[in-house]
Amino acid sequence: MPYFGVKPADEFTSKDLNGSELILDADADTTITADTDDQIDIRIAGADDFQFTANTLTALSGSTIATNTIAETTGASGVTVDGLLIKDSTAAFADGAVATPSITNTGDTNTGIYFPAADTVGVVAGGTEQFRFGSNPIPGGSKNVVTNGSMTVNQRAISALALDGANQYTVDRWRVQEATSAGAIQVNQSTTVPAGAGFASSLHIDVTTADSSIAAGDFVLIYQSIEAQNLQHLAYGNAAAKTLSLSFWVRSPKSGTHAVALYQSDGSRHYIREYTVTSADTYEYITVTFPGDASGTINNDTGVGLDVYFPLVTGSTYQNTADTWAAGLDWSTSSAVNCMDNAANNFYLTGVQLEVGSVATDFAHEDIGTTLQKCQRYFERVDLAQVSGEFFMNGYAYSTTFLVGVHHYRIKKRAAPTITFSAAATWRNFHENTNTVCSGIGVQSAASVNSVGVYGQVGSGLTAGNGGTLSRDATDTTFIEISSEL
Numbered sequence: 001m002p003y004f005g006v007k008p009a010d011e012f013t014s015k016d017l018n019g020s021e022l023i024l025d026a027d028a029d030t031t032i033t034a035d036t037d038d039q040i041d042i043r044i045a046g047a048d049d050f051q052f053t054a055n056t057l058t059a060l061s062g063s064t065i066a067t068n069t070i071a072e073t074t075g076a077s078g079v080t081v082d083g084l085l086i087k088d089s090t091a092a093f094a095d096g097a098v099a100t101p102s103i104t105n106t107g108d109t110n111t112g113i114y115f116p117a118a119d120t121v122g123v124v125a126g127g128t129e130q131f132r133f134g135s136n137p138i139p140g141g142s143k144n145v146v147t148n149g150s151m152t153v154n155q156r157a158i159s160a161l162a163l164d165g166a167n168q169y170t171v172d173r174w175r176v177q178e179a180t181s182a183g184a185i186q187v188n189q190s191t192t193v194p195a196g197a198g199f200a201s202s203l204h205i206d207v208t209t210a211d212s213s214i215a216a217g218d219f220v221l222i223y224q225s226i227e228a229q230n231l232q233h234l235a236y237g238n239a240a241a242k243t244l245s246l247s248f249w250v251r252s253p254k255s256g257t258h259a260v261a262l263y264q265s266d267g268s269r270h271y272i273r274e275y276t277v278t279s280a281d282t283y284e285y286i287t288v289t290f291p292g293d294a295s296g297t298i299n300n301d302t303g304v305g306l307d308v309y310f311p312l313v314t315g316s317t318y319q320n321t322a323d324t325w326a327a328g329l330d331w332s333t334s335s336a337v338n339c340m341d342n343a344a345n346n347f348y349l350t351g352v353q354l355e356v357g358s359v360a361t362d363f364a365h366e367d368i369g370t371t372l373q374k375c376q377r378y379f380e381r382v383d384l385a386q387v388s389g390e391f392f393m394n395g396y397a398y399s400t401t402f403l404v405g406v407h408h409y410r411i412k413k414r415a416a417p418t419i420t421f422s423a424a425a426t427w428r429n430f431h432e433n434t435n436t437v438c439s440g441i442g443v444q445s446a447a448s449v450n451s452v453g454v455y456g457q458v459g460s461g462l463t464a465g466n467g468g469t470l471s472r473d474a475t476d477t478t479f480i481e482i483s484s485e486l
Contacts (some may be wrong), residue, residue: 098122098129116359129361144364145226146308147173149248149352151201154189155372155381161187162208169485171203172375173224180313183211183340192348194249194283198365200251202350203338205312208385212341218315220340221331222349225486227414228266228305231298233356238485241292246308247360248272248352251283252337253345259314259322259332262290263307267297270330272322277337283348287360293325302414304473304486308354312339312347376411380482384472391430392480393454393470397462403429403470404444408451409482417484419443419452426478429456431468436461440471452482 019035029046040052049063059065072079085092096102096114101124105243110127116247122129127470147436153172161170164184167177171189180183190204203222211218234242246260255277263270298305314332322333339347349362384392395405409417421427426437440457447453456470472478 002301023196098124099127101279117357120357122359122361125358129359137445142364142366143355143361145230145306146352146354147222147226147331148371149350149363150199150365150371151203151350152297152368153372153375154201155375155379159188160247163187164209170378171261174203174381175221175223175225176203176205177219177221177223180211180220180340181215182207182209182213182216183207183220183313185220185340190348192251193283193350194251197249197283197285197351198363199249199350200253202348207253207340207343207345207347210341210343210345211313212338214313214315214316214338214340216315218313219318219331220312222310222312224352225304226306226308226354228298228301228303231305232300234292234298235298236267236293236296236298239294241294241296242356243292243358244290244353244354245287245357245360246352247285247287247363248310249283249285249350250277250310251281251348252277252339253280253342253344253347254337256337257333257335259336259364260288261309261311261331263309263329263331263432264293264296264298265307266299267293267295268295268329269293269325269327270320271325272330272333274319274322274333274335281346283448285351289358289360291325296325310349311336313341322439338402373411376409377414378485380413380481382408382480384478385476391469391471392427392478394404395454395456395468395470397431397464397466397468398455399464400460400462401457403431403456403458403462403468405454405470407453407454407480413449413484414445414486415484416449417452418483419447420481420483422477422479424457426473427456427473428457428459428473429462429468430471432466434461435471437473439471449484454480 018036022032024032031043033041038054041048042050046264048060051058051060070079078085083094093102095190098114099110101112101114111125114122114124116122124130132272148171151171155172156169158170161168163178165175165177165179169175170187176187186208188204190202191200192204193199193202252258257274257278259272259274261270261272271290273290275286275288277284287350309331311331315337318330319332319334320330322324339345353363355361393405393407395403398404421441424438424441427441429436429438438456439459442455443452444455445453
């Protein structure tokens with residue numbers, strides 16, 4: 001029998017090639033070599049195709065392992081292919097990240113699915129997270145529990161609202177409260193927005209009178225109150241209380257430490273977070289997280305569940321420690337800057353989003369009609385200059401001086417609202433081909449969450465039982481405001 005190397009004692013003893021190449025085919029281009037210790041190289045048709053080392057078979061570049069079945073060798077262990085575990089007809093993917101989702105396609109590797117936390121799936125498009133399953137608080141709706149975070153809806157048409165010691169609604173759902181011993185501000189809806197971020201409007205605070213020496217009780221706040229029954233998914237008051245992420249675009253006149261806060265009025269508890277503005281008078285995107293409050297309370301009712309506060313300045317009375325749930329109403333820390341210290345200061349805010357989860361996602365832009373309807377649950381303004389035919393309400397003559405009717409709101413209100421009318425002289429009572437300026441206008445019967453009875457009064461001339469119409473005068477200043485704000 002032929003042999004290689006030193007002749008063995010008999011034909012059954014193993015052969016020692018001593019690293020020599022074993023040629024297997026007639027044209028000498030298919031071989032097996034072991035010239036490297038503990039390594040076997042297989043060459044086929046003149047190319048290195050496969051390599052064996054301890055416990056490893058490697059298909060070299062350009063080579064393929066073709067098989068119909070890969071089976072696990074140890075029961076219940078599964079098979080791992082480049083970090084992907086395949087086991088019992090399932091595949092366990094890595095967590096991935098926003099920039100590198102773990103489930104994607106070869107032509108668009110920054111679009112797909114990743115797993116940001118336990119029981120949570122994130123959907124990514126173009127390298128940015130669009131929404132999450134498991135952390136989306138309103139399935140099929142907006143993940144943002146803040147309304148009008150883009151500052152788009154402005155039913156009150158604020159343009160130059162002067163505040164000096166006042167608490168007033170501005171763009172819809174947002175209030176500005178000013179209580180300083182010396183300072184004053186002006187508020188408007190602005191078109192100064194972060195470039196390329198997809199926003200058209202912001203809330204602008206213009207300091208008109210500076211307050212450089214802040215008294216203990218001084219403060220200037222931007223805030224929104226969120227209805228409690230919209231927050232029951234937060235599970236406050238037990239161990240399952242949800243973490244919240246707050247994200248926003250801010251342009252501050254002051255670099256340095258700023259603060260934001262959550263306040264739950266039912267439990268009278270607050271949580272303050274600090275954030276840093278790197279450059280003054282420059283839009284910056286900020287994200288902070290708030291842990292769920294296992295000891296807090298959010299009642300399931302139409303009252304306030306959470307307030308979201310953005311303080312521009314806060315005196316010591318309302319300062320406290322950051323990063324903890326604590327009793328009382330506080331908004332800031334002693335480290336926060338004073339954005340009221342110069343009459344040239346301007347503060348801008350937009351893109352506010354509060355959502356469940358420990359990671360802030362892209363702002364949930366929604367169509368203007370949806371945002372308007374959400375706002376009108378709390379406030380509705382009817383400007384008769386915008387009403388077709390100038391008519392507001394059909395009714396009937398209750399007497400010779402009173403025309404009465406019912407106005408149905410566009411959206412059911414949170415609670416029985418407060419009704420405000422423009423001056424009586426801006427209204428007209430159209431009856432029996434006569435158009436008479438009203439001498440009185442008001443609520444005929446108590447307002448409900450759906451409608452309100454309205455009367456228009458004239459001096460005389462109505463025929464009891466006949467129909468008539470309330471309409472505007474020619475000044476285009478006729479309006480009715482319906483408010484059930486928190």
